[in-house]
Every structure is written in C-alpha cells, then in structure tokens.
Amino acid sequence: MTSEQNLFDSVPDAHGRFGDYGGKYVAETLMSALAELERLYRRLSADADFQAELDADLTHYVGRPSPLYHAQRWSQQVGGAQIYLKREDLNHTGAHKVNNTIGQALLAKHMGKQRVIAETGAGQHGVATATIAARLGLECQVYMGEEDVRRQALNVYRMKLLGAEVIPVTSGSKTLKDAMNEAMRDWVTNVDDTFYIIGTVAGPHPYPELVRDFQCVIGREARAQSLAQTGRLPDALVACVGGGSNAIGLFHPFLKDESVAMYGVEAGGHGLATGEHAAPLTAGTPGVLHGNRTYLMQDEDGQILHTHSVSAGLDYPGVGPEHAWLKDIGRVNYVVADDDDALKAFHILTRVEGIMPALESSHALAYAAKLAAGMSPDQHIVVNLSGRGDKDIHTVAAIDGIEF
Amino acid sequence: MSRIAERFQQLAEQGRKALIPYVVAGDPGVAITVPLMHALVEAGADVIELGVPFSDPMSEGPTIQLAHERALANKVRLRDVLDMVREFRARDGDTPVLLMGYANPVERMGHAAFADAATGAGVDALLTVDIPPEEVAAVNAELHRVGMDNIFLIAPTTPSERIGLITAQASGFIYYVALKGVTGAGHLDIADVSAHLARIRETTDLPLAVGFGIKDAASARAVADVADGVVVGSALVQRLAESAGRQDDEAQTIAHAVELLAQIRRGIDGAPS
Numbered sequence: 001m002t003s004e005q006n007l008f009d010s011v012p013d014a015h016g017r018f019g020d021y022g023g024k025y026v027a028e029t030l031m032s033a034l035a036e037l038e039r040l041y042r043r044l045s046a047d048a049d050f051q052a053e054l055d056a057d058l059t060h061y062v063g064r065p066s067p068l069y070h071a072q073r074w075s076q077q078v079g080g081a082q083i084y085l086k087r088e089d090l091n092h093t094g095a096h097k098v099n100n101t102i103g104q105a106l107l108a109k110h111m112g113k114q115r116v117i118a119e120t121g122a123g124q125h126g127v128a129t130a131t132i133a134a135r136l137g138l139e140c141q142v143y144m145g146e147e148d149v150r151r152q153a154l155n156v157y158r159m160k161l162l163g164a165e166v167i168p169v170t171s172g173s174k175t176l177k178d179a180m181n182e183a184m185r186d187w188v189t190n191v192d193d194t195f196y197i198i199g200t201v202a203g204p205h206p207y208p209e210l211v212r213d214f215q216c217v218i219g220r221e222a223r224a225q226s227l228a229q230t231g232r233l234p235d236a237l238v239a240c241v242g243g244g245s246n247a248i249g250l251f252h253p254f255l256k257d258e259s260v261a262m263y264g265v266e267a268g269g270h271g272l273a274t275g276e277h278a279a280p281l282t283a284g285t286p287g288v289l290h291g292n293r294t295y296l297m298q299d300e301d302g303q304i305l306h307t308h309s310v311s312a313g314l315d316y317p318g319v320g321p322e323h324a325w326l327k328d329i330g331r332v333n334y335v336v337a338d339d340d341d342a343l344k345a346f347h348i349l350t351r352v353e354g355i356m357p358a359l360e361s362s363h364a365l366a367y368a369a370k371l372a373a374g375m376s377p378d379q380h381i382v383v384n385l386s387g388r389g390d391k392d393i394h395t396v397a398a399i400d401g402i403e404f
Numbered sequence: 405m406s407r408i409a410e411r412f413q414q415l416a417e418q419g420r421k422a423l424i425p426y427v428v429a430g431d432p433g434v435a436i437t438v439p440l441m442h443a444l445v446e447a448g449a450d451v452i453e454l455g456v457p458f459s460d461p462m463s464e465g466p467t468i469q470l471a472h473e474r475a476l477a478n479k480v481r482l483r484d485v486l487d488m489v490r491e492f493r494a495r496d497g498d499t500p501v502l503l504m505g506y507a508n509p510v511e512r513m514g515h516a517a518f519a520d521a522a523t524g525a526g527v528d529a530l531l532t533v534d535i536p537p538e539e540v541a542a543v544n545a546e547l548h549r550v551g552m553d554n555i556f557l558i559a560p561t562t563p564s565e566r567i568g569l570i571t572a573q574a575s576g577f578i579y580y581v582a583l584k585g586v587t588g589a590g591h592l593d594i595a596d597v598s599a600h601l602a603r604i605r606e607t608t609d610l611p612l613a614v615g616f617g618i619k620d621a622a623s624a625r626a627v628a629d630v631a632d633g634v635v636v637g638s639a640l641v642q643r644l645a646e647s648a649g650r651q652d653d654e655a656q657t658i659a660h661a662v663e664l665l666a667q668i669r670r671g672i673d674g675a676p677s
Binding site: 015023024025026027028029030031032033171172177178181184185188189190191192285287288289290291293296298300301302303304 | 458459460461462463464465466469473476481482483506507508509510511512513533534535536538539556557558559560561562563566570581584585586589
C-alpha cells in the first residue's frame with residue numbers, strides 16, 4: 001500500500017478531523033449524543049447483519065444498483081469524451097438522498113428513537129427522510145427555510161402526504177443554513193428521543209463520515225459498472241457540490257485511482273464576480289459553522305453571508321469538511337457553473353436524452369459538457385445525475401415566463 | 405488573580421451570590437450598550453455577559469435570536485463589541501466583562517489577534533457556545549497567554565467522565581446550562597439542577613453559575629439557593645425587545661431593563677446563603 005492510499009483511509013481521525021477541517025463544534029448539550037452516535041455507528045458499520053439489512057433496503061426499496069447510462073447522443077453533440085450518467089435520479093424518491101436517509105433511519109431504529117428530524121433545502125432530503133419515517137412508523141418533522149418552502153411547493157406537499165410536518169423557518173436568510181440552525185435547536189431540546197438525520201456530509205463528527213459511507217454506494221457501483229461496460233476506469237468524474245454528499249459518494253471509492261480526475265462543481269449563481277453565488281470552496285475562506293470547520297461564505301468579520309443559487313439544494317454557505325481537505329491537498333478540482341449554465345444544461349439533457357435533471361445536477365452536467373469538449377472520443381467521463389428535475393419544473397417555468 | 409476570580413471570592417466572603425445579566429452588544433441600538441452596562445452594574449450586576457452578534461446563533465431561542473438580528477442590522481461586529489468594552493472600562497475598572505458568542509467571529513479575527521485586542525479592551529473572559537473542550541486547545545493557549553479566563557458550559561447531558569475534562573480546562577467559573585434546549589426555554593427543575601451542581605462540585609472548586617430558564621425574582625432566588633451565580637438572559641433581552649417595539653428612548657429602555665434586574669437582585673439577596 002502506498003502512502004497515498006493510507007492518506008485517504010486516514011480521515012477522519014479519531015477527533016473527526018480531515019486535516020484542519022471537520023471536528024465537533026457544537027454546544028455541550030449535544031456532545032454526549034454525538035459520542036453515543038459514534039459508538040453505535042462504529043459497532044453497526046462492522047456488523048454483518050446491519051450491512052445486510054441496509055443492502056436489502058437499497059436493493060428492494062430504493063431500487064439499486066442505479067444504472068450507469070451512456071449518453072451517446074449528448075456525447076456526440078458535445079463532440080469530445082463519452083459521457084456516462086450515474087442515474088441516481090432513478091432511485092426511489094428521485095435523488096441520491098435516500099441512500100443516506102435509509103442508513104441513518106436504521107441507526108435511529110437501533111437507538112430506539114421514535115422521532116426523526118431533518119433540514120432540507122430543495123426538499124429532496126426532506127422527502128427522503130419523510131419517506132423512510134413513513135415506512136418505519138417514526139414521527140418526522142422537517143425544517144425548511146420559508147424561501148425554499150415557496151420555491152419547492154411540490155416537495156412540501158409530498159412531505160405532508162407522507163405524514164411529515166414541514167416547519168417553515170423564518171429566521172436569518174430563510175434558506176437551508178437557517179433550516180439547519182433550527183434543526184440543531186430542536187435536537188438540543190429533544191436530544192433524548194430524537195434522531196437528527198443530517199442530509200449532507202457536513203455537521204459535527206461523526207456525520208460527515210457516516211453520510212459519506214452511506215453515499216459511497218454510488219461510487220462503488222459506478223466503478224464496477226465502468227469496468228464492466230468500458231473495460232477500464234473513467235478518466236474523469238463530475239458531480240455538483242452543495243454540502244457535497246452526492247459528490248463525495250461518487251468520488252470517494254475512486255480517490256486511490258490516480259488516473260481518475262475529479263471535478264466538484266459549485267453553484268456560481270449570478271456569477272462569482274457578483275458575490276451572489278454559493279461557491280465556498282472556490283471563493284470562500286475557512287471558518288466554523290454547523291458543527292465543523294470548513295470553507296465558508298463569510299465576510300471579514302466572520303458573519304455568514306447570504307448565498308444565491310437557482311437550485312435550492314446548492315444554496316448553502318458551507319461545504320462538507322472532507323471536500324475542504326480534498327481541495328487543499330489538490331486531489332479534487334473545485335470549479336463553478338452559474339445559474340445560466342445550469343439552466344442550459346437542464347434543457348439540453350431533457351431534449352437530447354429525454355432525461356430531465358434536477359437543477360443541482362444540471363450544474364455538474366454543464367461543467368461536464370465543457371470538460372468533455374476538450375477531451376478525445378475514446379475518453380470517458382462519469383457525471384453524477386444526482387436527482388430528477390420534476391421538482392424544478394415550477395422554477396424553470398417561471399424563468400421561462402410561464403405560469404400554470 | 406483574574407477579575408472574575410476576585411469578584412467571586414469577594415462575593416463568597418460576603419455570603420452573596422453573583423448576578424450575571426446577559427445582553428447582546430448593540431441591541432436594541434449601538435449607543436445604548438455602554439450606558440446599559442453601567443446601569444446594570446448600578447442595579448446589582450456582578451459580572452456583565454455581553455453577547456457578540458452572530459448571523460447563525462444556533463443555541464439561542466427566538467428572543468435572543470432576534471436580539472442578534474437587531475444588533476447585526478445595526479452593523480455591530482466583534483471589533484465594535486471590543487470598542488464598547490473599552491468605553492465601559494473608562495468608567496468601571498472593577499466589574500468583570502465576559503464575551504459570549506460563537507466560534508466563527510473569533511476564528512475569523514484570529515485567536516492571537518482576538519486575545520490581544522480583547523484583553524487590551526478590558527475583556528476578562530470568553531465563552532464560545534460551539535467550542536467544546538475537544539476543540540478548545542488553540543484558542544485557550546492564546547487566552548491563557550494574555551490572562552483571560554475561558555468559561556465552559558456543562559449541560560444536564562454531560563456525563564460524569566466529561567465533567568473532569570471540562571473543569572480541567574476551565575477557569576473563572578463554570579456555567580451550568582439548567583435545561584436541555586435553547587436559551588429562554590422551559591421551566592426549571594431546581595432539585596435536578598441542585599443534583600447536577602453537586603456532581604460538578606465533586607471535581608472542581610470553581611464557582612458554579614446557572615443559566616437558561618431564569619425569568620424572574622422567584623426563579624433567581626431558587627437557583628441562588630443552590631448555585632454561586634445566576635445568569636439572566638432572555639428575560640432581560642425580552643425587556644429590550646419590548647422597548648424597541650414601542651420605540652422607547654434610551655432612558656426608558658434602560659429603566660425598563662434595569663427594573664427587572666433590580667427585582668432579580670432583591671430576589672437573590674433574599675435567598676438563604
């Protein structure tokens with residue numbers, strides 16, 4: 001084993017740190033709950049019965065493995081590398097989020113917690129949580145910024161149908177970060193009977209690690225599928241990065257494959273120059289928010305800045321600490337696609353391949369097209385199509401000037 | 405001896421309990437904070453706890469969240485808070501001032517720069533809600549370099565084995581969080597608080613102050629019966645919010661806040677010691 005291989009297995013360390021990032025920056029009231037979660041996770045992640053239970057759910061309930069689809073027509077149009085789409089949009093509930101909520105809900109069940117809470121931006125994580133809560137008969141409350149409740153009305157109703165209560169959050173910027181603040185406040189109040197299902201690879205240790213582990217099914221499958229379908233590993237991976245769970249899930253199983261280049265695509269919003277974006281890795285600085293040290297969108301006084309992205313799921317001022325570390329060591333390239341790029345990619349994929357992508361995933365598609373155009377037709381790119389676009393139809397229609 | 409340790413020692417010698425009011429710097433206005441601090445001292449405050457405004461105050465209930473939002477709307481930043489303390493110190497060299505806030509503004513300024521600037525302004529201690537003992541080494545090294553205290557929280561959920569970990573790094577006093585939840589929530593269970601304080605006293609001789617859930621003279625008196633100090637936050641901040649809502653002038657705002665603090669002072673002093 002080379003030292004590089006050891007490096008990627010060495011994080012997080014016993015304190016939950018990825019180099020200088022990660023950790024447990026939470027109020028004392030939550031420290032024992034985090035320690036309990038960590039102990040349980042250590043035990044269950046090594047437990048064959050738990051893994052079998054998880055695998056069975058992923059197969060029979062989620063519908064895994066998700067296909068690796070060669071987007072031939074689109075690749076031809078782009079005129080470069082062959083583009084393959086990892087079809088997380090075909091999972092039950094329509095996005096990669098369910099891989100994680102199933103895992104965490106099983107942890108909640110093993111801890112005997114009867115109530116789960118979640119934060120959500122676009123609503124995909126909220127829907128995935130409400131779905132699992134319905135199936136396990138757990139009480140479920142989902143915190144969602146008031147602004148996002150308006151933007152994602154369909155998902156709000158979906159959660160209600162599933163029996164969850166959606167609580168609009170009116171503090172701060174009324175988006176995902178404020179929903180996370182409110183979920184933390186709920187958890188600190190109801191820590192004895194409540195499990196907090198965090199939707200991304202951020203938050204205090206051990207969340208970045210366990211969410212990553214649950215999402216790694218994406219990369220494990222994509223790696224095996226690439227070998228089976230093309231006889232070799234892809235030349236590049238592309239995924240969008242908000243908190244970064246779909247990206248880490250795709251990237252992590254490939255980190256030791258030195259020939260595989262990786263691109264995490266942040267939301268450029270109205271353009272980096274305008275300051276109205278959600279690209280902390282590209283344009284932010286390190287700091288502490290929501291339980292971990294990571295790159296943040298913040299001002300010179302350490303106040304967290306408002307973010308902007310056309311996609312609610314990327315509209316977050318922080319990012320998972322492992323991404324911060326992967327950026328600093330240079331293993332992953334972090335780049336941006338702006339609102340217009342993403343919208344164009346949304347329309348193109350819909351028309352050329354008959355696949356309507358989520359606006360989040362459309363950021364990855366937009367960058368992948370640029371990347372592919374500069375590569376040769378015998379090269380391969382895998383793009384994580386992290387979610388389907390039905391939830392975004394109202395947003396896209398409004399931009400196109402159409403009212404229902 | 406630090407100003408905080410000295411103050412608790414004086415109080416212990418007098419058989420009195422510390423009253424520690426919390427207000428957010430710059431709430432409801434920028435100009436009111438320093439005169440309000442002096443008025444709180446005149447009404448019986450022993451230590452002033454000054455909240456540093458933050459955009460994402462995760463441990464606060466709605467009352468104090470709104471205070472942070474008002475202060476940020478007034479464009480009050482950490483450097484402005486330090487200026488307020490410096491101005492306060494010009495007239496009051498004795499009352500300890502504790503800054504309470506979140507990690508990021510301090511991280512952004514830099515631990516060493518913060519320690520130098522804070523001690524230069526006359527700040528005595530720092531309490532960061534989201535820096536537990538596992539993460540505190542870096543900032544503590546700088547605070548100790550300049551002789552500042554670091555105040556730690558202990559919660560009802562803190563297991564016994566963690567109490568030693570916390571008290572080993574703490575100085576000044578220990579802040580016991582009386583209930584699971586955010587600031588300003590719930591109702592106090594004094595018997596429960598008393599049992600937890602007894603458990604903490606097994607590992608430390610530091611004074612124990614209690615906060616979260618103390619609303620009035622009666623609850624303050626009950627807590628003072630079992631603790632060395634009483635922190636009053638949301639109830640006081642609520643008074644400031646009321647004044648802001650009806651657009652009281654500075655004198656009216658201070659009078660409305662101080663009225664509550666004076667009641668609480670009388671409640672505490674009536675407590676058997």
